[in-house]
Amino acid sequence: MSVSNLLENWAQFRHFHPIDDKPHDPYKWAMSIDLDACTGCNACSVACYAENNLPVVGKEKYQHGHGMHWMRIERYWDEGLGVAGGSDFPDHGAQFLPMMCQQCEAAPCETVCPAAATNHTADGLNSQIYNRCVGSRYCSANCPFKVRYFNWYDYPTTDNVWPAEMNQQLNPDVTVRSKGVMEKCTFCVQRLHAAKGTAKNEGRLVHDGDVQTACQQVCPTGAITFGNLVDHESKVHKQWQSQQVELDKDAQVKDQKEGGSGLRGYRIFEELRPYPSVMYLERVRESAI
Amino acid sequence: MHRLLRLSILLMGLSVAVSGYAADAPQPTLTTEDDLGPQVVQPIEFPHDRHAGLRNPGDPLKGGMEIDCMYCHTYARRSAVAGIPPLQKCIGCHQSIETVRNKPRIQELFKYWDAKKPVPWKKVHDLPDFVRFNHERHIKRFVEQQNRPTQEACGYCHGDVKQMTVARRSKALSMGWCANCHQKDHPVTAAGGTPVGNQAYWYGFQKPVADAAGGEYKAPDTNNIKAQGPNDCWQCHK
Known part of the structure; x- marks a missing residue:
């Protein structure tokens, strides 16, 4: 691929919204996360470690930024609240935000991969092909959400990970990644495939509720909803619709109302036009009331 | 002279390091001399x-x-x-086949059965x-x-x-070999494709294009490859 080819055919490389030439039919996997329900308990993160064979890298490597948590809980503090009120137990206004790959429709990571190791699938996922990856880490550099994680080591064989006999705990439906490849949340694609297989045997499409992601399954407060956005009966579609969040918009119509729409749905970095597939429901903050 | 010597030593060291790395990397044996997969030694030579x-x-x-x-x-x-199959399946038949009961392989089989151990x-x-x-x-x-x-x-x-007696791999089982069948049998057509929802799968780096008459779909011109990729690598890669 030469630079001249890139420039001449720019329109074919980069679409404003890829949905135009590859309509999602019959699946578009999407998620919505209710931040008001999220307690920051980290159960989703732990479930992800178990489901997707993520290495626990240990304190030292974690401090070097080598953590491999596909699903991480970001913490934000409402500083304004501070130690106001003179209470012995001041409210710092902790807020939690589960952050994982947003499975962007126009993913910034895809366009920069020199080896085409990350692609868009027909059902709207951003796929990562480990054995095609050459480890340039360009995708991670271009990811606005910083949700791609690089394997700096062959984790199962290095210290601090797991003893050899614990290989039995690995999920056989997910590869164990090796040193030098990039990885990220897959929306539990192995579960999606299993559900699609079952549905195909029964001659139907995947119904809402047939498939859960690992993080959704363990969430004690049910903050995470996952499903098929194309299916109008699905809970996730209904949530997106009720919050008036649309997939192929970089600024939602509801947000242009003066004084705000009063709806809680939003997507992170929408204005950068990656068209993320995850909608967050804003927390109802004490300071905002 | 000194400088040249240093350079040559550096180059030699580099080449040794590179070849050493290449030799260390485990390469799967794709085919043996007789064009079959590697000969696997089984605990019992199953015919x-x-x-x-x-x-x-x-x-x-x-x-x-x-x-x-x-x-x-x-x-x-x-x-x-x-x-x-579990050992039980073998024994299920073989306990009532008296004619071969004393053959060495069957005796070996019953040894595992008596020891309550699966055949590895x-x-x-x-x-x-x-x-x-x-x-x-x-x-x-x-x-x-x-x-x-x-x-x-x-x-x-x-x-x-x-x-075969002991089974051996006789096909390549490589990605190209898989795609060979799938491209032939699930071609991208004007109507869409075979899987649900008119989604066909293609394996090259660009969607195959129709010819001028709009009939036959062909792999696109490879000189002008775009970075879009196949439409779903996750179909087979995990």
Whole structure:
């Protein structure tokens, strides 16, 4: 691929919204996360470690930024609240935000991969092909959400990970990644495939509720909803619709109302036009009331 | 002179390091001299030909018994992996076949049975860990929908096992080899494709394009490859 080819055919490389030439039919996997329900308990993160064979890298490597948590809980503090009120137990206004790959429709990571190791699938996922990856880490550099994680080591064989006999705990439906490849949340694609297989045997499409992601399954407060956005009966579609969040918009119509729409749905970095597939429901903050 | 010497030592060191790295990297044996997969030594030399081979009408003691593949590899029709039959399955028949009871291989089999230990069979068709292959899907299509004989359907990937004793891999089982069938049998057509929702799968780096008449779909011009990629790598890669 030469630079001249890139420039001449720019329109074919980069679409404003890829949905135009590859309509999602019959699946578009999407998620919505209710931040008001999220307690920051980290159960989703732990479930992800178990489901997707993520290495626990240990304190030292974690401090070097080598953590491999596909699903991480970001913490934000409402500083304004501070130690106001003179209470012995001041409210710092902790807020939690589960952050994982947003499975962007126009993913910034895809366009920069020199080896085409990350692609868009027909059902709207951003796929990562480990054995095609050459480890340039360009995708991670271009990811606005910083949700791609690089394997700096062959984790199962290095210290601090797991003893050899614990290989039995690995999920056989997910590869164990090796040193030098990039990885990220897959929306539990192995579960999606299993559900699609079952549905195909029964001659139907995947119904809402047939498939859960690992993080959704363990969430004690049910903050995470996952499903098929194309299916109008699905809970996730209904949530997106009720919050008036649309997939192929970089600024939602509801947000242009003066004084705000009063709806809680939003997507992170929408204005950068990656068209993320995850909608967050804003927390109802004490300071905002 | 000194500088030249230093450079040559550096170059030599580099080349040794590089070749050492290349030699260390485990390369899978794709084919052996006779164009088959590696010879796998099994704990018991299981004669596939005796079990699945064709009957010999002249001498029934010499020919095979035409047992269906899925009598023993029973999981193939209902799960992603074909599975190895439990020892119980072997014993189930063999406890009542007196004629071969004293053959060394059968005695070996009963040793495992008496010790209550499974036979440590070795895997012959071992796909890399990053491949998602579903036996059930293929059996459903070929055997249940198209009514093809089981041995033919299994044989597309496993070769003519009924003629083998210990099974050996006889197909490449590489990505190109898989895509070869899939491109031929699920072509991208004007109407869309075979899987649900008019989604066809293509394996090159660009969607195949129709010719001027709008009929035949061909692989696109490879000199002008775009970075869009195949439409779903995750279909087979995990």
